[in-house]
Amino acid sequence: MPNSSPKASFSSGSKVGLFVTCLVDLMRPSVGFASVKLLEDAGCQIFVPESQTCCGQPAYNAGDTKDAKDIARLIVDAFEEFEYVVAPSGSCAGMIKEHYPKLFADDLEMTPRVFNLAKKTYELTSFLIDVMNIQDLDVSLDQKVTYHDSCAGLRELGVKDQPRQLLAQVEGLIIEEYEEAETCCGFGGTFCVKYSDISDHMVGKSIDALSETDAEVVLGGDLGCLMNIQGKLSRLKDEGKESNLKVRHVAEVLAGMTDTAPIGEANG
Amino acid sequence: MSSRESILGKIGAALNEAGEKETRYAAAAARIATPPKNLIPNRAQVPPDDQVQMFRDWAEEVSATTDRIENMDDLPAALTTYLSSQNLPSEVKSSEDPLLENVDWSQQPTLTRNCGIAEETDQVGLAVAFAGVAETGTLVLHAAPENPTTLNFLPETHVVVLPRSRVTGDYEATWKRLRDERNSNMPRVVNWITGPSRTGDIEQKIQLGIHGPRRLHIIIVDDV
Amino acid sequence: MVRSTSSQFKSNVKEALANEQLQHALKSIKTGFVAKRKIASERLEEFEELRDQARDIKTHTIAHMDVYLEIYQQNVEASGGHVHWAANEDEARAIILEICQQADAKTVTKGKSMIGEEIGINEYLEVNDIVPIETDLGEYIIQLRGEMPSHIIAPAVHVTKEQVAEAFKKTHTDLAPDRSLEDPDDLLSEARAMLRDKFIEADVGLTGANFLIAETGTSVIVTNEGNGDLTQTLPKVHIALASIEKIVPTLEDVTTLLRVLARSATGQEMSSYTTFSTGPRREADLDGPAEYHVVILDNGRTDLLAGDFSEMLRCIRCGACLNHCPVYNAVGGHAYGWVYPGPMGAVLTPGLMGLDEASHLPQASTLCGKCEEVCPVRIPLPALLRRWRDQVFERDLTDWKTKWGLKWWAMFAKRPALYHFLVGMKMQVVAKFAGKKGHFKSIMLMSGWTDSRNFPAPQGKTFQALWKERNK
Numbered sequence: 001m002p003n004s005s006p007k008a009s010f011s012s013g014s015k016v017g018l019f020v021t022c023l024v025d026l027m028r029p030s031v032g033f034a035s036v037k038l039l040e041d042a043g044c045q046i047f048v049p050e051s052q053t054c055c056g057q058p059a060y061n062a063g064d065t066k067d068a069k070d071i072a073r074l075i076v077d078a079f080e081e082f083e084y085v086v087a088p089s090g091s092c093a094g095m096i097k098e099h100y101p102k103l104f105a106d107d108l109e110m111t112p113r114v115f116n117l118a119k120k121t122y123e124l125t126s127f128l129i130d131v132m133n134i135q136d137l138d139v140s141l142d143q144k145v146t147y148h149d150s151c152a153g154l155r156e157l158g159v160k161d162q163p164r165q166l167l168a169q170v171e172g173l174i175i176e177e178y179e180e181a182e183t184c185c186g187f188g189g190t191f192c193v194k195y196s197d198i199s200d201h202m203v204g205k206s207i208d209a210l211s212e213t214d215a216e217v218v219l220g221g222d223l224g225c226l227m228n229i230q231g232k233l234s235r236l237k238d239e240g241k242e243s244n245l246k247v248r249h250v251a252e253v254l255a256g257m258t259d260t261a262p263i264g265e266a267n268g
Numbered sequence: 269m270s271s272r273e274s275i276l277g278k279i280g281a282a283l284n285e286a287g288e289k290e291t292r293y294a295a296a297a298a299r300i301a302t303p304p305k306n307l308i309p310n311r312a313q314v315p316p317d318d319q320v321q322m323f324r325d326w327a328e329e330v331s332a333t334t335d336r337i338e339n340m341d342d343l344p345a346a347l348t349t350y351l352s353s354q355n356l357p358s359e360v361k362s363s364e365d366p367l368l369e370n371v372d373w374s375q376q377p378t379l380t381r382n383c384g385i386a387e388e389t390d391q392v393g394l395a396v397a398f399a400g401v402a403e404t405g406t407l408v409l410h411a412a413p414e415n416p417t418t419l420n421f422l423p424e425t426h427v428v429v430l431p432r433s434r435v436t437g438d439y440e441a442t443w444k445r446l447r448d449e450r451n452s453n454m455p456r457v458v459n460w461i462t463g464p465s466r467t468g469d470i471e472q473k474i475q476l477g478i479h480g481p482r483r484l485h486i487i488i489v490d491d492v
Numbered sequence: 493m494v495r496s497t498s499s500q501f502k503s504n505v506k507e508a509l510a511n512e513q514l515q516h517a518l519k520s521i522k523t524g525f526v527a528k529r530k531i532a533s534e535r536l537e538e539f540e541e542l543r544d545q546a547r548d549i550k551t552h553t554i555a556h557m558d559v560y561l562e563i564y565q566q567n568v569e570a571s572g573g574h575v576h577w578a579a580n581e582d583e584a585r586a587i588i589l590e591i592c593q594q595a596d597a598k599t600v601t602k603g604k605s606m607i608g609e610e611i612g613i614n615e616y617l618e619v620n621d622i623v624p625i626e627t628d629l630g631e632y633i634i635q636l637r638g639e640m641p642s643h644i645i646a647p648a649v650h651v652t653k654e655q656v657a658e659a660f661k662k663t664h665t666d667l668a669p670d671r672s673l674e675d676p677d678d679l680l681s682e683a684r685a686m687l688r689d690k691f692i693e694a695d696v697g698l699t700g701a702n703f704l705i706a707e708t709g710t711s712v713i714v715t716n717e718g719n720g721d722l723t724q725t726l727p728k729v730h731i732a733l734a735s736i737e738k739i740v741p742t743l744e745d746v747t748t749l750l751r752v753l754a755r756s757a758t759g760q761e762m763s764s765y766t767t768f769s770t771g772p773r774r775e776a777d778l779d780g781p782a783e784y785h786v787v788i789l790d791n792g793r794t795d796l797l798a799g800d801f802s803e804m805l806r807c808i809r810c811g812a813c814l815n816h817c818p819v820y821n822a823v824g825g826h827a828y829g830w831v832y833p834g835p836m837g838a839v840l841t842p843g844l845m846g847l848d849e850a851s852h853l854p855q856a857s858t859l860c861g862k863c864e865e866v867c868p869v870r871i872p873l874p875a876l877l878r879r880w881r882d883q884v885f886e887r888d889l890t891d892w893k894t895k896w897g898l899k900w901w902a903m904f905a906k907r908p909a910l911y912h913f914l915v916g917m918k919m920q921v922v923a924k925f926a927g928k929k930g931h932f933k934s935i936m937l938m939s940g941w942t943d944s945r946n947f948p949a950p951q952g953k954t955f956q957a958l959w960k961e962r963n964k
Contacts, residue, residue: 466764
């Protein structure tokens, strides 16, 4: 199996290719390791192809289909051999599942390959529930949390109940929904930099809604959105608006790996 | 080339890739000859008595008021009662619908009924509905020499007589009746009226009676 | 083209975000339209199925558009009406002016028509000495304020009641200047009284059309105020202005579309007035217009049909995509710079005005997908926005910062070995720079983010580097 490193362990279940996503790879490897733990505990055998970088979404969303296709080909090459492909991101999984087929709609050679890949690609929480049917996570956390539904996961992949079903298995954890859970936080990839005024206004509204809850932590399945929310919370704090709300990727909580500092905060 | 030809030509050119115009024409003509039965909500597929109640419930939800009388002989009294309850003058501008023409109006000597189109000074318009649709509490009226359209819109108060037998579950039933009764000759105007005139244009607060009637009163007549 | 500021989208946005009255006014959308649509859609068990059918009806109609339009015309003419075809706004304006002049018109009352806005008919009539009077309350308010609509069904949604009072006092100078207009009911009564005479005096009534029915040669308007009915009933001439995609085959088809229209738009079960008009006053009729004209406008829509955007022609102008769009809710309609705002506008405007003018609009979206989720005819708006983005990129209209950023990023993303070699080392260094805070307050070339938000610091080594270490 070129370009991939099977984990030296005794797990012999489904061969899962972990699509780490560029943000997790660069910014928050702990989410990747939390995903690995969850998948291994579920009995999967994890592979992490080295030839993965990014799913190509920035190019695709900017209309640069040529670069998007070039990158997508790398991903198809790297992952098509696995039984499943799992990503700790609804947005990146959505790119592979929903958009690769559109990207190669006119390419007879690629079409069957991208369809094949799309079929077996899952967002992490969706995989754990819909495929692995995880019912008994052995983990506890005494915290009140709320959940932000990221747009692509929610609307392209129908990820809504799965993270909540998993969180319900965390002993001691209480979920308190917030009203704007399904409203876009304004991240939107390059949008947040290109139309930063609107993006900032949107994330401000998300935080207003989050502040209405008693939650101590906001969880989500997409690092981009979480960084956006945390970045704004943190700036508001600098400006004197008190808030103790922490931000984490849901995988860290589900894997019981909350010993690392929350997003945007330093360890120790 | 006329604009008509150029527009239709451009559409045709875009559509011809999928097939010829003759084929399109045949499909369109067939659909019009036999309009497909689209999905009709279950909501109003209930026994006639329930439809009448449903009609009233929906109409009242959109701020219409309703009354129910036994037969047309009760109309003058019911109308007089309603007008006085609203502090309105006992004077209506009325349609010449045969149902109204056959009423003995002299039993309410204080009530004045004039016929014709509505003028700016008319405060109450009286009309007869072609149908009432239970699905949403919608009245169906249509223009005719005896039913001027202005009666429905110009006066501040609109009173509509609706024979119980004309209450249907869905809009489709009213199209069928119109086609059957008029040999598919569409009236000049068909009005679906669902509650009185309203606007939400000032800060999305619903206010009644901006241009059309402020009040819509529906009198359902059981036995016509 | 009619006055547009779409190309200045970014500065429009700045103004809109800083406009406190606008921001206050926009808050009503969530508690009004959005909340009401939710209730209405949940109350009708078949709502989702009806949306599928509404989509299919429009798709069928678009695929047979030329023949339905021809059948429509035959039926209008059979009922004594006239059909005029306008390839563009100039032709539409000239046709309308000629009908008005033939009728010796001094004033024209108007029902709300987005196509009227699109072709700038008011300004055109004015310079030709005909006074256009908007009669929809929202349109009347913005006409007094000299503005464009900021919403396709609630044109004055950006205006507060205090601003309405101000506009009324400024215009209705015959009335006592010290009268109270604090209560919205006072505003309503004053508007009703002012417009009453206008309805009666007008020589021509100009309305839009929500639908044109091929089967019967009928135009349909949907209103709540009743202004459209007075507009088209009282004057001697009625002109209905419609674009080609308003056509639907049959009464049954329009009925299905009506079942989803009001529910999607305002959350009403049905609008107050749905009016089906077929031809002029009949013999022996006591009222109604003596002449009935329909102007059918193309103005770029056939290009949408021929190109990759035919799905946009399904749009029934309910406004649900605006109401649910977080970007629209942040900036309001005027920031989009032209007649059609929100997601539907971001797809339509580049098609009708050209991409050079409107290239920002399809880009100013997070593609969150909420619009598609609520669209009654299931237009894949995010996919259509992406199609415009493809063209923005192909035509090299992408701004240089984004373009070069993408180029650099793509160069690494396509070379995994180089990528991992570089970032594997760098991230640890970057993390160290953040120090004890765990985030950055400013980053060069990322000011778009860091002007208003901190940027979380990376944890340290990349996942790939750590994974390698773990599996050595």
